[in-house]
Amino acid sequence: MDLWFNERNTDTCNLSIKIKNAIYSEKTPFQKIDFYESYDFGIFFTLDGMMMVNEKDEFIYHDMIVHVPMAVNPNIKNVLVIGGGDGGTVRELTRYSNIELIHMVEIDERVVRLCQRYLPQTSSKLEDERVSLFFEDGVKFVKDKKNIYDLILVDSTDPIGPGEGLFTTEFYRDCHRSLNENGILINQHESPYFEEYRVEMLKSHEKLKRIFNICQVYQFHMPTYSSGHWLFGFASKNLHPIRDHKAEEWEKTGLDTRYYNSKIHKGAFALPTYVKDLLESV
Amino acid sequence: MDLWFNERNTDTCNLSIKIKNAIYSEKTPFQKIDFYESYDFGIFFTLDGMMMVNEKDEFIYHDMIVHVPMAVNPNIKNVLVIGGGDGGTVRELTRYSNIELIHMVEIDERVVRLCQRYLPQTSSKLEDERVSLFFEDGVKFVKDKKNIYDLILVDSTDPIGPGEGLFTTEFYRDCHRSLNENGILINQHESPYFEEYRVEMLKSHEKLKRIFNICQVYQFHMPTYSSGHWLFGFASKNLHPIRDHKAEEWEKTGLDTRYYNSKIHKGAFALPTYVKDLLESV
Numbered sequence: 001m002d003l004w005f006n007e008r009n010t011d012t013c014n015l016s017i018k019i020k021n022a023i024y025s026e027k028t029p030f031q032k033i034d035f036y037e038s039y040d041f042g043i044f045f046t047l048d049g050m051m052m053v054n055e056k057d058e059f060i061y062h063d064m065i066v067h068v069p070m071a072v073n074p075n076i077k078n079v080l081v082i083g084g085g086d087g088g089t090v091r092e093l094t095r096y097s098n099i100e101l102i103h104m105v106e107i108d109e110r111v112v113r114l115c116q117r118y119l120p121q122t123s124s125k126l127e128d129e130r131v132s133l134f135f136e137d138g139v140k141f142v143k144d145k146k147n148i149y150d151l152i153l154v155d156s157t158d159p160i161g162p163g164e165g166l167f168t169t170e171f172y173r174d175c176h177r178s179l180n181e182n183g184i185l186i187n188q189h190e191s192p193y194f195e196e197y198r199v200e201m202l203k204s205h206e207k208l209k210r211i212f213n214i215c216q217v218y219q220f221h222m223p224t225y226s227s228g229h230w231l232f233g234f235a236s237k238n239l240h241p242i243r244d245h246k247a248e249e250w251e252k253t254g255l256d257t258r259y260y261n262s263k264i265h266k267g268a269f270a271l272p273t274y275v276k277d278l279l280e281s282v
Numbered sequence: 283m284d285l286w287f288n289e290r291n292t293d294t295c296n297l298s299i300k301i302k303n304a305i306y307s308e309k310t311p312f313q314k315i316d317f318y319e320s321y322d323f324g325i326f327f328t329l330d331g332m333m334m335v336n337e338k339d340e341f342i343y344h345d346m347i348v349h350v351p352m353a354v355n356p357n358i359k360n361v362l363v364i365g366g367g368d369g370g371t372v373r374e375l376t377r378y379s380n381i382e383l384i385h386m387v388e389i390d391e392r393v394v395r396l397c398q399r400y401l402p403q404t405s406s407k408l409e410d411e412r413v414s415l416f417f418e419d420g421v422k423f424v425k426d427k428k429n430i431y432d433l434i435l436v437d438s439t440d441p442i443g444p445g446e447g448l449f450t451t452e453f454y455r456d457c458h459r460s461l462n463e464n465g466i467l468i469n470q471h472e473s474p475y476f477e478e479y480r481v482e483m484l485k486s487h488e489k490l491k492r493i494f495n496i497c498q499v500y501q502f503h504m505p506t507y508s509s510g511h512w513l514f515g516f517a518s519k520n521l522h523p524i525r526d527h528k529a530e531e532w533e534k535t536g537l538d539t540r541y542y543n544s545k546i547h548k549g550a551f552a553l554p555t556y557v558k559d560l561l562e563s564v
Contacts (some may be wrong), residue, residue, distance in 0.1 A: 004296070012321035018294035029295065039294035040476070057475075060554070095406070193339075193505055221511040221554070223475050228510020229503040259554040268550025270545035272503070273340070 004153050005036060007051045009226045010194050017115030017224075019100035023118060030108040030162045033140050036116045041224060043119060045086070047111070048161055051224050053086040055121050055167070062122075063260035064220045065232060066092035069151050069184045070237050071250035071265055074172040079102065080178065082138035082166060083188075085111030087123035089098040094125040095255055102131045103149075106146075109135040139165035140153075145178035152179060154187040167200065169207045176211050176237070177211065189217055192275040201231060206282040208235045216241050217279055218268040220259070241270055287318060289333045291508045292476050296332075297301050299323065299506075305400060312390040317400045323506065325400055327368070329393070329445055333506050335368040343352050344404075344544035346502045346550070347514060348374035351433050351466045353532035353547055354521050358432040359383065359553045362460065364420035364448060365470075367393030367438030369405035376407040377537055383416035384413045385431075390445050391417040421447035434461060436469040447517055449482065451489045453494035458493050458519070466518040471499055472558040483513060488564040490517045498523050499561055500550040502541070516551075 003022065006014035023035040023043070035045045050121050055063075064274055066089060070076060077100045083105040106112055112133065115123040126133065134141060138154075152175050157163035165171055166187075175185050189204055192196040201217075206268030209215045212235035222230040234241045247262035270275070271279070285304065288296035305317040305325070317327045322336030335343075348371060352358060359382045363371050367388040375384055386392055386408075394415065397405040408415065416423060418540035420436075434457050448455055448469075457467050471486055475481040483499075491497045494517035504512040517521045529544035553561070 010322050012300035013323075014298045016288070016296045016298045040292050041295075074478045149380075219503070221475075221501070221509075223509040223511060227503075227505040229505060258556045261555045261558070263552035264554060267549035269551025270543075271408075272541040272546060273543045276543070 005038070005214055006045070007074060007224060007226075008049075008195065011227075013194075015224065016041045024114065026110060026114070028108055028110045028156070033110060033114055033281060034052070035114065043254045045119065047116070047157055048233040050158065051090060053119065054224055055119070057223050058086070058088050058122055058137045060220055060222055060259045061230075062088040063257050064218070064270040065089055065153055065155060065186055067250070067257060068232070068234065068241065068265060068268070069186055070096060070182075071148060071246060071262070072241055072244050073182055073184060074098070078149050078151075079103070080105070080149045082141070082152065082154050082156065083163070084144065084153065086115045086119055087112070087126045087165065089153055090128070090131055091125040094128045094130065096253070098184060102128070103134060104131060105134045105136060105138045105141045106138050107135070112220070137165070139171050139174075141173070142174040142178045147177070147180050147181050150183060152183070152185045154185070156188045158190070158236055167204055170264045171211070171233075172211050179237065182238055184234065185212065186241060187235070189231035189233040191230050192278060193228050193229050197226055198278065202278060202282050205279050206231065208233055209282070211235070213237055214240055215271055217275075219271060219275070220268060242266060287320070287328070289506060289508075290331075292310045292478065295476075297506065303513070306396065307390060308396070308541070310390055310392045315392060317396065326343060327397070327401065329439055330441065334439070334492045335401065335404060336506055337401070337482055338405055339505055340368070340370050341386050342502055342504055342541045343376045343512075344370040345539050346500070347371055347437060347468055348531070349537070349539060349542040350500065350516065350523065350547060350550070351468055351516070353528060354379060354523055354526050355432060355464055355466060355542070356380070356528055356535075360431050360433075361385070362387070362424075362434045362435065364436050364438065366435065368397045368401055369394070369434055369436045372413055373404060373407040375495045376410045376412065382412060383418060386411070386413060387416040387418060387420045387423045389417070401435070401508055411504055419447070421450075421453050421456075424453070424456040424460045427456070429459070430432055431461050431463050432465060434465070436467065440472070442492070443458055449486055451492070454489055454493050454517075461519065463519055466516065466521060467494065469515040469517070471513035471515040473508050473512050474560060475511050479508055480493045480560065484564050485562060486515065487561050490515055491564070493517070495519055499557075501545045501551060501552065501553060501557070524548060
């Protein structure tokens with residue numbers, strides 16, 4: 001079979017991945033879901049044609065979304081995950097024995113069920129007893145929450161289609177209210193390199209800055225996402241990702257991580273000058 | 283025109299770039315040189331079909347190859363550049379008034395002449411009076427040099443074709459002898475992510491470790507190179523890239539850089555655990 005999947009960076013630039021096998025395809029009320037087996041990245045799935053998670057580099061994304069806030073506040077107990085239907089974010093969270101409760105809100109149950117069938121590597125911990133799954137709109141879910149969570153992880157798609165509401169001022173404000181006084185929000189913060197993603201990065205940062213005391217951005221090398229240069233936002237009421245970084249405490253957990261470590265925690269917040277200047281401009 | 287250039291990552295994964303215009307093509311005794319104009323990256327050229335330099339992200343590579351060593355030893359006066367026919371590395375070097383002499387050794391004069399014609403953005407400083415161009419094999423050039431250079435920058439292609447000799451133990455040993463006691467060698471150190479590049483990364487590191495007292499590796503986000511996660515090696519006789527980092531002195535130069543800054547200097551040496559483990563395994 002000579003089937004190639006194109007991960008769109010721009011209209012005129014793609015990452016092209018040769019497919020070994022098209023595994024499954026389904027159209028849900030929310031989006032089109034496709035599972036493929038590739039030569040380089042193992043099994044991966046797409047939502048509306050955009051790469052979400054693959055077996056080869058998912059560890060990078062999931063390390064960086066979870067361990068950075070956990071090393072800033074090692075006492076995190078209550079966590080809300082919005083999106084993240086593949087389960088990789090929950091998998092990393094369940095490695096912390098101090099976490100007592102994980103609410104995961106995924107709008108499309110089919111993403112979860114299909115990942116449980118085709119991507120056990122990421123979905124294997126969704127049945128942990130601390131995890132409650134809610135198949136509803138994350139935007140609505142946070143509307144009536146107040147002062148509950150230590151950590152909210154917005155593990156969303158890009159701001160088009162079902163993920164759009166997760167990039168609005170109103171949603172970020174609802175997250176702020178749902179967090180307690182030491183609360184941290186980590187959000188999918190797009191990429192600085194190509195114009196289309198850069199615009200979304202700046203919009204997101206501008207909105208968060210109006211709501212949270214502390215708004216930082218950190219980067220990681222994510223080869224299958226546009227340009228390979230991807231960002232998360234770290235927004236919080238009080239805790240600073242570097243000044244409150246508790247490297248020793250985190251290291252005592254003894255967690256074995258393939259991407260994250262205490263040096264990369266600090267290093268990830270050191271942004272290229274052009275990215276820093278862009279973020280400061282809004 | 284619907285022409286796409288494929289930058290090969292593996293046999294089954296490419297970065298595909300739509301071409302606006304094929305500008306020029308020439309076969310030299312060393313390699314095939316092609317210049318293209320693209321929608322996303324401006325003008326770029328390839329050697330034997332591999333992307334070398336493009337107008338959009340060359341600043342990242344050239345910032346990181348030059349400013350890292352310059353901020354460790356701000357007294358660098360004599361520099362040898364091996365390869366780097368596009369001139370971008372020399373351009374960044376010429377911004378330092380304390381540099382007195384730049385020897386640039388490029389095996390293929392046609393690369394230089396064509397970049398002078400089609401890529402003024404990188405080649406504009408090759409006529410600086412401190413620069414001497416040598417069109418010969420870098421491997422031979424360093425054979426009879428001893429204790430001359432403060433800095434050697436190996437700005438080479440991958441270790442196939444004309445660049446192969448620039449990844450050998452013998453060449454690294456000749457570089458070591460060509461450097462003075464505070465000498466620093468920066469070398470193109472490939473990428474950790476895809477197997478084929480990882481193998482070369484490890485071979486290079488293993489060889490350098492046998493010869494130089496200090497052998498560190500640093501990373502940067504280079505979207506058009508394989509996986510976007512690219513590395514340089516920092517090998518030296520005495521100076522350590524972090525312990526001897528002179529951030530304040532460098533900042534006093536007032537140089538305006540779009541990627542490099544003093545925080546990223548430190549951050550770039552914070553490698554993901556899997557990369558650190560690989561490098562320590564050899």
